[in-house]
Amino acid sequence: MIAKEPTRIGEAGYLVAECELQDVACAKCDNVIGLMCLSSPVNHALHDSQILLRKTIIVFLKKNGKPVELNVRHTLKLLNDSRPGSYPANDHFNPDSVVSQFDSAVSRIEKEMAKLNSTLGQLQSDFDLHKAYLKSVKIEVSSGEFSTQNSFKLSRLESQVRTANAAISEMKKLSEEVNRENVVLRNDPLLSREDYKQLENVTLGLQADVAKSNATVKNILDMNIGSAKETASLRIELRQLRQMMDQDRKKKVDLSKQQIPLRELDILTSNMTKIEARASQVKTLQMEFDLFKSRIQRLEASAEHLSQPRENYNSLQFSNPRARPHLAHRTIPIQ
Structure with a gap:
């Protein structure tokens, strides 16, 4: 055995x-x-x-x-088999049960895909909000008459947000294509036993990839919430600096009195240190985006494996005049 x-x-x-x-x-x-x-x-x-x-x-x-000799614990009563004795010896295989199990597996995949789409929509809204924050901060920085290293880092973060938005749109397209493939497979009553086993393996792989993608998206959402709070704090600090500069310009005093007091100089130094420390977290966000990109690529590879059993099945059924044309699975790479 x-x-x-x-x-x-x-x-x-x-x-x-x-x-x-x-x-x-x-x-x-x-x-x-x-x-x-x-x-x-x-x-x-x-x-x-x-x-x-x-x-x-x-x-x-x-x-x-x-x-x-076997140790039989229980003997279960089954329904009488009324099929003729001329059926093949491989009588344990029931096409109806296979199709039913496959339908349940596809339904679970669709539920996971729906959850993933919902999570992606929430991530898209968070990215839009974060982008609006960055735009407002950029306007305030440009309106202030001083230059810092923060403008370069903010533009870099904005480019990363655009890249993430493109990745999310590609992920949505891929999810729609996978859903269409699942609908086609559910409507096909001629699935063989080998096709069912291969599709079940692909289903398990997709469920694992979806779970990992959900975990990655959750981590990115948590990081975006922290970034939004830090951006709001940065806006408050920049507004305070701007008010201080406006107050200094209103004071028409001698050059000796226009120098920045020691306490204000300490405040400026502390604020610049905080800005540099928060800007260093951009590297961590870049690593999370790379991880999210790798998860998406793995999901694309799994989707390609999903289309392979379908191609083998169409090649076997090519001589059948009732066979349907093959539905090509298009995968869009993410730059």
């Missing part, structure tokens, strides 16, 4: 609900004979490493050919 990949989670409403399952097959004929429960929830009817056999008559042999 050998285990066959991949593992999956049991469907709700069944005995194996919320259990991590894996098919087991005969080592000689490679026919699936049952399921193995790798792990089960607390207080579950099944135990870890417990095997559920689908066949009523199975003989287990040792390497020397001697039979092995």
Whole structure:
């Protein structure tokens, strides 16, 4: 008896609900004979490493050919099989159940995609708000009659925000294309068993990538909130500096009295130090954007794998006059 990949989670409403399952097959004929429960929830009817056999008559042999007695804990009653005896020996495969399981997997993907789209929309609004803050700060800095190193760093941060906006738009296009592919696959009743297994593997990979993307987006949102607070603080400090300069220009005194007092000089030095410290956080934001870009590229690669089983299936069904033309999957790279 050998285990066959991949593992999956049991469907709700069944005995194996919320259990991590894996098919087991005969080592000689490679026919699936049952399921193995790798792990089960607390207080579950099944135990870890417990095997559920689908066949009523199975003989287990040792390497020397001697039979092995099994410890049968429960015997479940199944519905009588009314199919004719001329059906193939591979009677454990039910196309209706495969299509039903695939529909549930696609539904879970659509829910994850909807959550991702909602998160991306929130991220887009946060970026727009942050961009408006930067624009107002830039106007105030340009209106003040002094020059600092902060203008260059603010323009750099603004360019990074534009790059992130472009990445978000590309991500939305990719999500729409994946959703269209899922709709086409759900409407296709001629999926074979191998196609179903390959699509299930791709589904698990997409779910993992979506979870990682959600975590990355959450981190970026947290960083954007902190950046917005720092930008507001920076605006207040710049307004104070501007008021101080306006007060100095209104004072028509001698050159000796126009020098900046020691206390105001300390305030200016402290504010410049804070501005430099906050500007250094732009590097951290750049690293987060690079990480987000790599997640998007991984999701593109997973989407390309999603289109491969579809291409193989169309090539097999090319001679069938009822076969549909292949829907090309277009992937847009992110610069």
